[in-house]
Every structure is written in C-alpha cells, then in structure tokens.
Amino acid sequence: MKITVCGAAGRMGQAILAIAKSDENVKIAGALEYGGSKAIGTGDPVVSSVVDLEKFLSETDALIDFTNPESALRNLEAAEKYKVPVVIGTTGFNEEQRKKISEISKSVPIVFSPNMSAGINILFELVEAVAKKIPDYDIEIVELHHNKKKDSPSGTAVKLAEIASVSIGKNICDVGVYGRHSSDAVRKKDEIGMHSVRAGDIVGDHTVYFAGYGERIELTHRAHSRDTFAAGAVRAAKWAVGQKPGLYDMADVLSLK
Ligand SMILES: NC(=O)C1=CN([C@@H]2O[C@H](COP(=O)(O)OP(=O)(O)OC[C@H]3O[C@@H](n4cnc5c(N)ncnc54)[C@H](OP(=O)(O)O)[C@@H]3O)[C@@H](O)[C@H]2O)C=CC1
Numbered sequence: 001m002k003i004t005v006c007g008a009a010g011r012m013g014q015a016i017l018a019i020a021k022s023d024e025n026v027k028i029a030g031a032l033e034y035g036g037s038k039a040i041g042t043g044d045p046v047v048s049s050v051v052d053l054e055k056f057l058s059e060t061d062a063l064i065d066f067t068n069p070e071s072a073l074r075n076l077e078a079a080e081k082y083k084v085p086v087v088i089g090t091t092g093f094n095e096e097q098r099k100k101i102s103e104i105s106k107s108v109p110i111v112f113s114p115n116m117s118a119g120i121n122i123l124f125e126l127v128e129a130v131a132k133k134i135p136d137y138d139i140e141i142v143e144l145h146h147n148k149k150k151d152s153p154s155g156t157a158v159k160l161a162e163i164a165s166v167s168i169g170k171n172i173c174d175v176g177v178y179g180r181h182s183s184d185a186v187r188k189k190d191e192i193g194m195h196s197v198r199a200g201d202i203v204g205d206h207t208v209y210f211a212g213y214g215e216r217i218e219l220t221h222r223a224h225s226r227d228t229f230a231a232g233a234v235r236a237a238k239w240a241v242g243q244k245p246g247l248y249d250m251a252d253v254l255s256l257k
C-alpha cells in the first residue's frame with residue numbers, strides 16, 4: 001500500500017514515516033511539507049513541497065495528514081479530487097471546518113480522530129460508561145502536552161468533553177468551561193471544566209475526573225511515545241483503503257463499535 005504523509009517534517013510526520021519504513025506492506029509515495037519549509041529536499045525519504053500534492057496523489061492509496069486545520073482542509077480537497085482515502089490526525093478544527101470534512105466524506109473515506117492510540121479510544125468508552133452511571137458527579141478534564149503544542153484544549157480533551165456531556169444529556173456548548181480565573185468562579189452544577197498544561201516534552205496525558213462527596217474516580221491515559229499515534233495512523237490508512245466513502249473514526253478501525 002502506498003501512502004503520502006502531509007506534515008512530514010513535523011513531530012508526528014517523522015514518527016509516521018519511521019513506522020511506515022519499518023512496515024514491509026507500506027511504501028511511502030510522498031513525504032510532503034508546506035512550500036517554504038527548510039526540510040524540503042532533505043531526509044529519507046526526501047521531503048517534497050505540498051505544492052506538488054496532486055502529482056503524488058495520482059500514485060497514492062491513502063493520504064495521512066498531521067499538519068494544521070487550514071492545511072488539512074486544503075490537502076483533503078485535493079485528495080477528494082483523486083478519490084484518495086484520508087486519515088486526518090490534525091486537531092483544532094472549528095465547527096465550520098468540521099462540517100466541511102463531513103461533506104467531503106460523502107465522496108471519499110475519511111478516518112478522522114483526534115487521537116489514534118488504542119488506549120484513548122478505550123478511554124472514550126470508559127468515560128461514556130462512567131458518566132452514564134453517575135451523571136450527578138462533577139466532571140473535569142485535565143490534559144498535559146509539550147510546550148510546542150498549538151491548540152488548546154487538545155482535540156482529545158474536546159472529544160472527551162463531548163462524550164461526557166452527551167452521556168449526561170447535555171450539550172458541551174452549554175456546559176463547557178475552559179479554565180477558571182475569576183473571583184466568582186464557583187462551579188455550577190453541570191459544568192464540564194477543561195484545563196490545559198503545556199510543559200517540556202510531555203507526549204500527551206488526559207485525565208477525566210468524576211468527583212462526588214467523599215470520593216472521586218480518575219480515569220487517566222498517558223502516551224509514552226508518539227509511536228502509539230503513528231502506528232494507529234498507519235493502521236487507519238490500511239483500513240481506509242477499500243472502504244466506502246464516509247466519516248469514520250478509530251473506533252471503526254479498531255472494531256470497537
Ligand atoms: N490524532 C492524533 O493521534 C494526534 C494528533 N496530533 C495533531 O497533529 C497535528 C500535528 O502535530 P505535530 O506533528 O506535533 O506538529 P508539528 O508542528 O511538529 O508538525 C506539523 C507539520 O506540518 C507542516 N505543515 C504545515 N502546513 C502544511 C501543509 N500545507 N502541507 C504539509 N505540511 C504542512 C508544519 O510545517 P511548519 O512547522 O513549518 O509550519 C509542520 O512541519 C496537530 O494538530 C496535533 O494536535 C498530534 C499527535 C497525535
């Protein structure tokens with residue numbers, strides 16, 4: 001199977017290329033970076049400019065994108081033209097951009113997940129189950145990431161909050177609270193608080209707290225290495241080839257549904 005990776009010189013792009021190189025069933029058709037990147041012309045495989053994306057798409061079975069929301073949408077539109085399945089690992093999309101992804105998924109298979117690790121996708125299920133059992137407990141989410149991360153809260157924390165809110169019959173737009181800094185910040189009944197720590201080289205930790213009187217449950221996932229996300233992305237790319245057009249997530253890829 002031939003893949004093209006967008007964001008090839010980034011933290012995730014590098015991890016994905018390393019996993020792909022060690023997989024005898026995967027060939028790297030393209031390793032692409034934005035036009036002005038210093039990485040172009042360097043590396044093994046040699047990094048090319050995303051300006052030439054269409055040339056690479058004509059010989060690609062699946063595109064993997066770990067860039068930023070604006071670039072990811074442009075890359076996705078090109079993939080749609082060539083009917084190439086896409087794995088989107090990029091996070092930080094707004095509502096309008098998410099709608100666009102959903103529209104494009106009517107003509108190509110898209111695996112869209114803020115977190116490609118198996119463990120986090122199990123955590124999604126655990127959070128749903130616990131929230132449904134104790135809907136009156138206070139829910140707070142804390143995520144920790146490296147000091148270069150652009151979006152906050154993390155895409156994974158946003159998804160955890162969406163799952164928790166739906167599970168207690170609420171809409172995250174109504175109950176989501178992003179950090180607290182006020183002299184009048186007493187917690188309201190159904191608030192779901194989200195808190196971001198950015199420090200050092202932390203790969204990615206997520207904890208969901210369910211707190212009641214006299215006790216609390218803490219559900220934590222810690223990524224030790226980006227290899228867990230990279231292996232998930234390559235697995236998703238293999239899975240996406242041959243699927244019908246549609247919007248899928250890692251629960252589909254991992255057969256968790
Ligand atoms: N779903 C998951 O499992 C995971 C998702 N992520 C998400 O993936 C994204 C990338 O993370 P990370 O690798 O750490 O970030 P990096 O900033 O290290 O990498 C992104 C790379 O994409 C490049 N880029 C920007 N625009 C384009 C374009 N149009 N075409 C090709 N390359 C482009 C950037 O170049 P430049 O820096 O020069 O702008 C950079 O090299 C983030 O949104 C992050 O949250 C991260 C880990 C796991």
Ligand SMILES: O=C(O)C1=N[C@H](C(=O)O)C[C@H](O)C1
Pocket residue numbers: 091114115145146149150151153154155156157203204205
């Ligand atoms: O930017 C990162 O590094 C990560 N981003 C993803 C997110 O925003 O949820 C997933 C992972 O935690 C690492």
